Amino acid sequence: MSQIPVTVLTGYLGAGKTTLLNRILKEHHGGRYAVIFNEFGDIGIDNDLVVAGDEEIFEMNNGCICCTVRGDLIRILDGLMKRRGQFSSILIETTGLADPAPVAQTFFVDDDVRSKTRLDAIVAVADARNLTARLDDSHEAAEQIAFADVILLNKTDLVSADELGEVEQRIRAINAYAALHKTTRCDVPLEHVLDRGAFDLERILTVEPNFLGEDDHQHDESITSVSLSSARPVQPEAFLPWVRSVLAENGIDILRSKGIIAFPDEPRRFVFQGVHMLFDGDLQRPWKPDEPRDTRVVFIGRNLDEGALRRGFEACI
Amino acid sequence: MSVCSPSAMADASHQAEAFVVAIVWLGREVAVACGDGHLRFLSSVTPAGRVPPGARVHAGAILSAAAHPDGRSVLTGGDDGRLVRTWPSGESEEIATFGRNWVEQIEASTVSGVVACAVGKDAVVLDTEATGVSHAFSQPSTVSGVALDAKGRRLAVSHYGGATLFWASAPEAASKRLAWAGSHLSVGFSPSGRFLVTAMQENAVHGWRLADGIGMHMQGYPAKPRSFAWTHKGQWLVTAGAERVVCWPFAGKDGPMNKAPAEIGPGSPLVTRVACQPGGDAMAAGYEDGSALLLRLADDDAAVLQAAAGEPVSALAWSPRGDQPLRTPRALPLASPRTS
Numbered sequence: 001m002s003q004i005p006v007t008v009l010t011g012y013l014g015a016g017k018t019t020l021l022n023r024i025l026k027e028h029h030g031g032r033y034a035v036i037f038n039e040f041g042d043i044g045i046d047n048d049l050v051v052a053g054d055e056e057i058f059e060m061n062n063g064c065i066c067c068t069v070r071g072d073l074i075r076i077l078d079g080l081m082k083r084r085g086q087f088s089s090i091l092i093e094t095t096g097l098a099d100p101a102p103v104a105q106t107f108f109v110d111d112d113v114r115s116k117t118r119l120d121a122i123v124a125v126a127d128a129r130n131l132t133a134r135l136d137d138s139h140e141a142a143e144q145i146a147f148a149d150v151i152l153l154n155k156t157d158l159v160s161a162d163e164l165g166e167v168e169q170r171i172r173a174i175n176a177y178a179a180l181h182k183t184t185r186c187d188v189p190l191e192h193v194l195d196r197g198a199f200d201l202e203r204i205l206t207v208e209p210n211f212l213g214e215d216d217h218q219h220d221e222s223i224t225s226v227s228l229s230s231a232r233p234v235q236p237e238a239f240l241p242w243v244r245s246v247l248a249e250n251g252i253d254i255l256r257s258k259g260i261i262a263f264p265d266e267p268r269r270f271v272f273q274g275v276h277m278l279f280d281g282d283l284q285r286p287w288k289p290d291e292p293r294d295t296r297v298v299f300i301g302r303n304l305d306e307g308a309l310r311r312g313f314e315a316c317i
Numbered sequence: 318m319s320v321c322s323p324s325a326m327a328d329a330s331h332q333a334e335a336f337v338v339a340i341v342w343l344g345r346e347v348a349v350a351c352g353d354g355h356l357r358f359l360s361s362v363t364p365a366g367r368v369p370p371g372a373r374v375h376a377g378a379i380l381s382a383a384a385h386p387d388g389r390s391v392l393t394g395g396d397d398g399r400l401v402r403t404w405p406s407g408e409s410e411e412i413a414t415f416g417r418n419w420v421e422q423i424e425a426s427t428v429s430g431v432v433a434c435a436v437g438k439d440a441v442v443l444d445t446e447a448t449g450v451s452h453a454f455s456q457p458s459t460v461s462g463v464a465l466d467a468k469g470r471r472l473a474v475s476h477y478g479g480a481t482l483f484w485a486s487a488p489e490a491a492s493k494r495l496a497w498a499g500s501h502l503s504v505g506f507s508p509s510g511r512f513l514v515t516a517m518q519e520n521a522v523h524g525w526r527l528a529d530g531i532g533m534h535m536q537g538y539p540a541k542p543r544s545f546a547w548t549h550k551g552q553w554l555v556t557a558g559a560e561r562v563v564c565w566p567f568a569g570k571d572g573p574m575n576k577a578p579a580e581i582g583p584g585s586p587l588v589t590r591v592a593c594q595p596g597g598d599a600m601a602a603g604y605e606d607g608s609a610l611l612l613r614l615a616d617d618d619a620a621v622l623q624a625a626a627g628e629p630v631s632a633l634a635w636s637p638r639g640d641q642p643l644r645t646p647r648a649l650p651l652a653s654p655r656t657s
Contacts, residue, residue: 049377051396051417052417052418054459056458056459056477058477058499058500058518059498059499060499060500060518060519071458071459071477071500071518072459074518075421075459075461079378079380079396079419079421080378080396081336082336082338082352082378082379082380082396083336083352083353083377083378083396084335084336084352086377110518111540111541112541
């Protein structure tokens, strides 16, 4: 059975999640969605595949933080799988105050969920007017930005160009590697949100590391991104143990990790993604003949020691 | 004995395959509850390979099913939030509706007539005729499973952090909480009522001796056990979740404490379902590849009930007397279960 793609929608109530969800249900003709919602007001679509979740956070393995999962999702996904063939994609909405980690970790920790579904992308909808204030007064806002693969910076018509520039810089200081779309009523082509595949990894290859430059840091964000790259191939026997040890030692602080890796004499790209201490990787499509075999690794988190990460990475080349 | 795998149910009217959620025996007929919302009645005279279209009793998937205590109808719960009673004629009536909450499990006792259901954070108990809701036991987290003891009076509810015992028909009576960290997905009493066990999210089975609440943890499974059953006198707890059928000894007063389990059957693939023969010493095991075997603990003897069919066996049910062979809808020959 092929794995069903799952899109996770995060963001505060009022940011535009409902608008985006209604657009997806109305306009996306690629198949039928099952929707797991938590705090929606009005879903403007009569859909028997709309299921209420209740954000039950379950600790597994004696409370290890990285094994915190969403028990309701495991249960609901198991139930939905009995309706085989009735839907082709799943959308999960989370509440504004939700920590995205347990949702993402559910797709790493639970074998049944892993075998039947794959996390396609985490999409954060942010209100351009309020995001700056939320980043200042809550850690959830920064975590939602940090976890996102795709960010819709919405309601841009309600802020000035300067304000928009400032909020964009704040986002980029936290997460330089998410695809960022500026919208007014979530008016983004849906193909930029859906069917992104593997956490939307392409952007990490195209964004210059450190493109912000030191002068642009107006706020000292507690969550930042570190990008490491190499034009020479990376030795798998050194690299994989290194990533494992980095995540084992710093996995509480590292919210997300992702990478596209070129191994010597390997025609395919090794792609990995992680959430806290958990990570998953495999060989995917072959490198294209004209494609530079660049390796790029990204860590997003708190207290990142860029120097130590860089030294560890370079020892794998 | 009936063995069904998901691929077994070819729905003639929709040309689609339905997931088999549960198999319920009513006398000599068997009702197959499916993920497409249909309940299909088969009998030993149903032609091989022919599956009747059945009655659509739920808008979405059927999630749970049990024989009504009257023995003449089937109760089903769905992800449409409805609890429905259906007769083999295809006639059905709604017993209750719970809005957006799913009816995830139904447990019915032919001894006491009690019917309990897992619905959201409630264990719902039906009235004495099982035609409507009587009362509910609310829990702080989702009720993942319900079980009744052999007399049908004691109700056990599994949930996050353990299980809780109630008197099914006495909502005011004191409850007893049995704690163990983690998520518990299903629950069952031993036939003697001396032990309670849960299958856990964490690839383990947990048990409690009810006399003193002492816990016992049975782990080492490569997958979630999900399915477990007791041999008819309760000497063994038979579990899925490994490549062999893992059987824990419960004959003594200490249960499996400080004892190793017995393992039977071939070494692969993964066991997804187990069911013990009522009144006999045989057991049926369903596997991840769709095959099913008849096994016996005494001599580790195995007979093929059903060959591999590609998709995991999702339901297994013996006839109440443990004696009735039935062809699968897929028209594979079934071995007759041997009675002891």
